[in-house]
Structures are given as C-alpha cells and as structure tokens.
Amino acid sequence: MTHILIVGGGVIGLSTAVVLAKEGYEVSLFERDNVGAHASSNNAGLVVPSMYNPYPLSLDFIDLIKKIISPKSPVRISIRKMGCSAIKSIFNARQRLKKSGSWRKLRRLGIFAIEYMEELIKEMDIDVEYSKGEILEVYKSRKLFEEAKWYAKEVEIDGLEIELLTKDEILTIEPSLSKNIIGGLRYVYDGSINPRKYIQGLRILAEKYNVDIHENQEVISIKTDEAVNVKLNNGEKYRGDYVVIATGPWTSSIISKLGINLPIYPARGYVIDIKVDTHILKHQLMLEEIKVVANPYKEIIRLAGVMDFVGFNPKLPKKRIHGILQDVYTYIPKLLGHRIIEIKSAFRPCTPDEIPIIGPIPKNKKVIIAAGHCRFGLTFSALTSYIIKDYLSEEEMPSDMDIFSPTRFLEQHR
Numbered sequence: 001m002t003h004i005l006i007v008g009g010g011v012i013g014l015s016t017a018v019v020l021a022k023e024g025y026e027v028s029l030f031e032r033d034n035v036g037a038h039a040s041s042n043n044a045g046l047v048v049p050s051m052y053n054p055y056p057l058s059l060d061f062i063d064l065i066k067k068i069i070s071p072k073s074p075v076r077i078s079i080r081k082m083g084c085s086a087i088k089s090i091f092n093a094r095q096r097l098k099k100s101g102s103w104r105k106l107r108r109l110g111i112f113a114i115e116y117m118e119e120l121i122k123e124m125d126i127d128v129e130y131s132k133g134e135i136l137e138v139y140k141s142r143k144l145f146e147e148a149k150w151y152a153k154e155v156e157i158d159g160l161e162i163e164l165l166t167k168d169e170i171l172t173i174e175p176s177l178s179k180n181i182i183g184g185l186r187y188v189y190d191g192s193i194n195p196r197k198y199i200q201g202l203r204i205l206a207e208k209y210n211v212d213i214h215e216n217q218e219v220i221s222i223k224t225d226e227a228v229n230v231k232l233n234n235g236e237k238y239r240g241d242y243v244v245i246a247t248g249p250w251t252s253s254i255i256s257k258l259g260i261n262l263p264i265y266p267a268r269g270y271v272i273d274i275k276v277d278t279h280i281l282k283h284q285l286m287l288e289e290i291k292v293v294a295n296p297y298k299e300i301i302r303l304a305g306v307m308d309f310v311g312f313n314p315k316l317p318k319k320r321i322h323g324i325l326q327d328v329y330t331y332i333p334k335l336l337g338h339r340i341i342e343i344k345s346a347f348r349p350c351t352p353d354e355i356p357i358i359g360p361i362p363k364n365k366k367v368i369i370a371a372g373h374c375r376f377g378l379t380f381s382a383l384t385s386y387i388i389k390d391y392l393s394e395e396e397m398p399s400d401m402d403i404f405s406p407t408r409f410l411e412q413h414r
C-alpha cells in the first residue's frame with residue numbers, strides 16, 4: 001500500500017490525511033504540538049471563497065506604505081521584522097497578480113471548495129455549527145461600499161452569488177448593528193463553521209480511517225532517496241512513498257532543509273471570545289473597515305481578524321486589542337460589557353501573492369507542499385486535499401492548477 005507521510009496537523013494536514021486515508025492510502029501524520037493547535041482552531045470560521053480577493057490589490061506602493069504604518073490600519077507590517085525586501089516582494093507579487101487576474105481562478109474553484117467541505121462535514125458525527133448564506137459584510141464608509149458593489153458584480157460573474165443590501169434591509173435582519181451602517185453584502189453561497197469543532201470532527205474521521213497520528217512530535221529532517229524519510233525529535237525515523245508538507249507558516253524553515261527557498265510569512269491575527277447569554281447576533285458579520293469578523297456560536301461570539309506582519313511574535317499587544325474592541329463596539333454596541341473569556345493570537349501562513357502553494361517541488365515528485373493559504377486556509381482546506389489526492393493518482397497536477405505551483409517563487413529566487 002502506498003504510504004503517505006504528512007508533516008503538520010493543522011486543517012490542511014488533517015483534512016488531507018482524512019481524504020487520502022479514505023482513498024485507501026496508508027497515512028501517518030506528524031504534529032509538533034496538538035492537531036489544530038494554531039491558526040486552524042483559532043480563526044474566524046468563515047468558509048468564504050467569494051471573499052477571495054488578495055488584499056490590497058488596488059493600492060499603489062505609496063498607499064500601501066501609508067496604510068501599513070498607520071496605527072489605525074487593520075494591516076500592519078513591521079519593516080524592522082520583515083525587512084524591505086520582503087515588503088517589496090509582497091508588493092511586486094500583488095502587482096503581477098493584479099495584471100494576470102489569476103486569483104480569480106481560485107475564486108472560481110470556490111464552488112468545489114464548499115462542496116468538498118460539505119462532503120466531509122456530512123460524514124462527521126459531531127455538530128460543527130455549519131451554516132450557509134448567513135454572512136453579512138457591513139459598511140460604514142461610502143467609498144468602500146461603492147467598491148463593494150463593483151466587487152459583488154465580479155464575484156457573480158465567477159459563479160458565486162452575492163446580494164446587495166440597503167441600510168434598512170441590513171438593520172431589519174440584524175437589529176443589533178449600529179445605525180451608522182450604510183449598507184452591505186450578503187454572501188449567499190458561502191458558509192461558516194466552528195473551527196475547533198471542525199478540527200475535532202476531522203480528527204475523529206482520521207481515527208476512523210486509521211490515520212496514524214503522532215502528536216507532540218516535531219519533524220526535524222526530511223531526506224529523499226527513491227522514497228522519503230523523516231526523522232522526529234525523539235529520534236524515531238519513518239519511511240514513506242510521498243511526504244506532504246503542511247506546516248503552515250513554518251514551511252519556509254522546514255523546506256529550506258531540502259535546499260529550497262519558499263517565501264511564506266507569518267501574519268499574526270487575534271481571536272477574542274466573548275461570553276453571551278442571549279443571541280445578540282443572528283448572522284456572521286464581516287466588519288469591513290476594520291477587517292474583523294464577529295461570529296456568533298452557540299455559547300460565545302468570536303471576534304477575529306486584523307493582520308500584523310511582525311514575525312513569529314505571539315504577543316497580545318494591549319493597545320491593539322483595546323483598539324479592536326473599541327472599534328467593534330461602534331458596530332455592535334450591545335457587545336459592550338459582556339465578559340471576554342479568551343484572547344489569543346495565531347499566525348496565518350501568507351505567500352506574497354496570497355495564493356497557496358500546492359504541488360510537488362521541482363526535481364522531486366515525492367515531496368508535495370500544501371501551505372501558504374494565508375487568510376483562506378479553512379476555506380480552501382478540503383479543496384487542497386482533493387487536489388493532492390488527484391495529484392497522487394497520476395503523479396501529475398490536475399490541469400489548470402498551475403496557479404498553485406511552487407515554481408512561481410523558485411524561478412524568482414534563482
């Protein structure tokens with residue numbers, strides 16, 4: 001039986017383990033901490049291919065710099081931590097992307113992203129709080145709302161449905177919102193889940209399909225001959241036919257051991273869980289100007305968002321968190337005074353062009369990368385797993401999947 005080794009037990013590694021084990025492969029998964037310990041459990045829970053639009057695609061370089069150094073900006077980049085060359089590479093990648101429009105391909109794959117995820121959810125015995133068509137993106141700024149209207153048309157051309165709502169319509173269906181909202185969008189096609197429960201559901205499926213899960217085991221080396229060999233920090237060695245590297249924001253470091261240079265930067269975000277006794281919100285809300293999601297689960301409301309490119313610093317800066325909360329209260333005043341039960345930070349794995357890297361490395365078809373999903377890892381996790389399944393059946397990437405190829409970065413690094 002073909003043996004697949006998976007490094008990393010986030011949503012990408014775990015869902016790939018399930019899909020491959022279901023297909024009849026022997027699968028071993030190695031996770032340094034516990035499965036889903038990082039961004040994969042600590043995110044906003046939205047499954048939103050329609051929102052896929054690399055940010056900030058429309059800005060020029062000066063605007064970009066102004067935005068990232070402003071203390072009010074939802075995206076911050078530390079020039080000291082990232083270095084000018086990384087910032088330049090992000091900017092250049094976005095400009096190339098803007099010209100090519102290739103990100104739209106990924107958005108168009110959104111229909112499959114949702115279908116594949118729903119297939120996995122159907123098989124789960126636990127309630128992962130999945131809902132569809134209840135996400136509202138709300139606006140206070142007229143300029144941004146005008147852009148959103150144009151954006152909605154584009155998304156509909158790509159086959160995903162969005163509804164434009166007036167202020168009155170929004171306030172009727174979501175009366176907890178403040179009166180200074182001017183309108184918004186309803187994402188008809190997209191969904192939401194509880195990410196912690198989804199990880200739990202995937203884990204149960206992985207066990208059902210006999211995935212050999214090793215937690216608290218770090219892979220410290222990967223070597224290839226006619227097969228692949230991984231070594232763990234406890235000295236154990238495993239040999240398999242293929243290795244899938246799904247180590248999220250830590251991928252650059254592990255892949256560099258194979259002599260390959262891939263840019264995947266950690267982008268810190270925050271989740272704030274608030275205890276609520278009554279149902280304050282009926283919908284998942286994307287508070288667009290501040291890039292924060294408010295997601296109502298059964299027992300909590302989770303706020304999640306913003307992006308700080310500050311390296312692997314898990315800090316919870318008091319001012320930043322305070323600022324997020326104050327901003328959120330201006331959209332949802334009823335949240336004020338409710339008890340905060342947990343605040344955490346987590347790192348998104350971001351490529352410069354915000355398109356994930358999925359596929360084999362050049363010169364070795366046995367080493368497959370599945371990382372760099374940035375703000376959309378949950379959304380595209382099941383799709384990624386099915387792409388890898390298809391790759392393994394032919395040792396060839398399925399047609400039209402060249403947008404994910406790692407070579408787009410390797411060529412620039414030569």
Ligand SMILES: Cc1cc2nc3c(=O)[nH]c(=O)nc-3n(C[C@H](O)[C@H](O)[C@H](O)COP(=O)(O)OP(=O)(O)OC[C@H]3O[C@@H](n4cnc5c(N)ncnc54)[C@H](O)[C@@H]3O)c2cc1C
Binds near residue numbers: 038040042044271
């Ligand atoms: C605040 C916030 C909000 C977000 N909201 C959304 C959202 O609404 N929708 C959405 O689609 N996405 C969202 N995301 C993004 C999403 O969470 C990530 O893209 C996704 O979790 C990435 O999954 P991953 O498996 O690639 O990485 P991770 O979850 O980081 O998993 C990688 C795993 O690899 C392990 N690992 C690393 N190195 C090794 C090693 N050497 N050996 C063994 N194991 C190793 C790590 O311990 C880790 O568990 C959000 C992220 C954040 C931070």
